[in-house]
Amino acid sequence: MEKINVTLWDELLELGVEDASPELSGFLSALPARSDGDFVRIDTRRLVVARRMLKLCRGLNEEPFNGKMVARNGSLELDKDRGKAIFVMKRDEYARRVSEFRGLKKWAWFRGVWGSCGAIYLPQNGYHMVLRMSSGLVCGSGVVSVLRASGITPRVRTIKGKEEYLIRDLESVVTCMSRIGLVKTSLLLEETAVIRSVRGVANKIVNCDSANIDKSLTAARAQMSLVNALDEYGLWLSLSPELAELARTRRANPSASLGELGQILSKPVSKSTVEYRWRKLESIIWGENKNEKKRG
16 A cells, blocks of 8 residues: 555656646645635645645746745745645635636546545555545535546545545546556556455465365364264174275374265265265264163
């Protein structure tokens, strides 16, 4: 998971700025904002987002000034002590930029939205892509619109004042990553899916083999008890040659499976035949056990 996160954010920072305006609009649409007189202040604790926004601002020919990235009628500054970045814009400029997602390059806009509040999780089973944003933001409907246009229907719910847009299947997650330009990340997700699939199959095989071994050993122990009961009740002479051979073969091979036991016999038989003969042995021994109790 750590490798995917590192690749994801590194790749986001490395992307070009050909679609700087709609992507910046996506960031501004989803990041928390508050009024400050004639200005709007937007902040994020994802410093990687701040770095990406700085790059987008440069792509829009906005020059740094006094250690701050001066945007059009505003500024972007890093507050390192508090571990967050603050973006300050005039109210009308903010409103104009936020409305730009209605343009043609909606996946560039979605990249900004996802970068501001999105994450990928790899639980024990499955793949989750999540966007969590403050309730009431107008970009929520835009997120659903962009995804549905690509045949993806997110699960939408509200948790602790946050709107959550959840995508759970790998194909849809990979599609989103590819559409927003994170090709390396999408390939890494597919590679991870292959590795997890192979591990899952291997674990199932190991678990199945282990269960079969345990089952065989349990059956073998029970059968050894039956063989010992033949000695206790002196029943060997009353057995048919086939049953007597099976009992002796089990005593000589205490850990063999029923199938293996059948192949060891002088005249090899199938597993079902071995099971049938053991049931006959059980009926003889338990019948003698009941008689013994009556005599006692």
